[in-house]
Amino acid sequence: MKINIEDVFNKSDLLTYVQLAGGKPDKSGGRYSCACPIHGGDNETAFSVYFDKGRWKWHCFTGNCGGGDVISFVEKWQRLNFVQACEFILGEKVSDPELLYKSASERLEEAHIEEQAARERKEARLKELQVAEKHLYYHKTRGAWARDMWNQRGLDDGIQDWFFLGACDDFSYKNKDVLYHSPTLSIPFLGEENELLYLQHRLVNPINPKDKYRPDMASREIDLPPFMAVPTMGLSFKGGLVIVVEGAIKAMVAWSRLTIADVQVIGTPTQGGYKNLTELLKDKKVIVIPDPKGNTTNENILRQPIELARATGGKLLTLPDKIDDYLVNLDVTPNGFYKLLQQARKP
Ligand SMILES: [Zn+2]
Numbered sequence: 001m002k003i004n005i006e007d008v009f010n011k012s013d014l015l016t017y018v019q020l021a022g023g024k025p026d027k028s029g030g031r032y033s034c035a036c037p038i039h040g041g042d043n044e045t046a047f048s049v050y051f052d053k054g055r056w057k058w059h060c061f062t063g064n065c066g067g068g069d070v071i072s073f074v075e076k077w078q079r080l081n082f083v084q085a086c087e088f089i090l091g092e093k094v095s096d097p098e099l100l101y102k103s104a105s106e107r108l109e110e111a112h113i114e115e116q117a118a119r120e121r122k123e124a125r126l127k128e129l130q131v132a133e134k135h136l137y138y139h140k141t142r143g144a145w146a147r148d149m150w151n152q153r154g155l156d157d158g159i160q161d162w163f164f165l166g167a168c169d170d171f172s173y174k175n176k177d178v179l180y181h182s183p184t185l186s187i188p189f190l191g192e193e194n195e196l197l198y199l200q201h202r203l204v205n206p207i208n209p210k211d212k213y214r215p216d217m218a219s220r221e222i223d224l225p226p227f228m229a230v231p232t233m234g235l236s237f238k239g240g241l242v243i244v245v246e247g248a249i250k251a252m253v254a255w256s257r258l259t260i261a262d263v264q265v266i267g268t269p270t271q272g273g274y275k276n277l278t279e280l281l282k283d284k285k286v287i288v289i290p291d292p293k294g295n296t297t298n299e300n301i302l303r304q305p306i307e308l309a310r311a312t313g314g315k316l317l318t319l320p321d322k323i324d325d326y327l328v329n330l331d332v333t334p335n336g337f338y339k340l341l342q343q344a345r346k347p
Pocket residue numbers: 036037038039040060061062063064065066
């Protein structure tokens with residue numbers, strides 16, 4: 001049987017296969033979204049089907065399923081190899097797989113480009129983590145100036161030890177291709193096994209005052225994890241209360257001012273970083289304490305804290321100040337903070 005790869009594409013319908021696999025794709029804009037039919041889960045935007053360069057493609061954003069064209073979807077879904085997937089689509093045996101491979105060369109080349117990009121992203125992440133293994137060194141060698149700065153932020157020496165807070169006297173970073181130097185305060189993000197997930201550097205003398213965390217944002221391919229005040233409890237721990245604030249420092253300040261044992265405080269990795277928490281915090285007792293948004297008109301940033309509270313059935317606590325400033329400036333006691341939390345309301 002003579003066969004061309006185009007026949008395979010012409011005879012296939014990615015959207016139908018996605019539905020057969022259990023996906024319920026919803027159209028929004030030019031693409032379709034649903035929970036990923038390959039790895040499961042119920043995040044309804046985890047999986048995307050879209051039209052690109054003349055072909056229907058798919059991508060899974062939350063699992064390790066990857067993405068590709070209809071053939072790679074059938075491979076993953078039916079656990080078939082390439083030729084078998086083509087046979088599945090054509091509904092007949094392929095007797096000339098060599099030719100099939102040949103005409104697939106363009107497709108394979110595309111796959112290699114994607115593979116290369118994925119490898120580069122991974123390497124960038126590993127490189128960052130190798131550098132990040134310095135967090136204990138930064139903690140031990142932090143100078144008096146850093147201890148003072150941490151103290152001014154409301155984190156005393158004992159809390160600095162607890163969170164392994166540190167400092168780097170001379171950190172170099174790039175801004176628009178120019179190399180700058182600044183001391184930094186370092187914040188390790190630890191995982192459930194207390195393993196290092198990420199090391200955040202807060203520039204003390206940023207070239208742009210709005211970009212204090214520039215070195216972390218430079219490689220946007222790295223997904224910053226949320227900061228957990230009690231790493232070993234994890235993100236989805238059973239029991240108590242989960243408080244969500246914006247950023248690691250606020251999470252540490254808030255946590256250090258609570259005396260309730262059964263509480264996790266999570267710092268969103270970026271201002272818009274609430275979205276990924278929805279799934280993890282479903283059915284937990286959640287209180288979201290967003291920063292006051294001042295003059296922000298960015299709908300997305302305004303909406304996200306409210307949406308997280310709604311989606312988790314949680315509450316929202318709005319304050320006139322950022323939570324860390326509020327607690328530190330008013331010297332709020334644990335009891336006072338506890339009472340404040342009781343003022344949280346359903347959004
Ligand atoms: Zn998936």
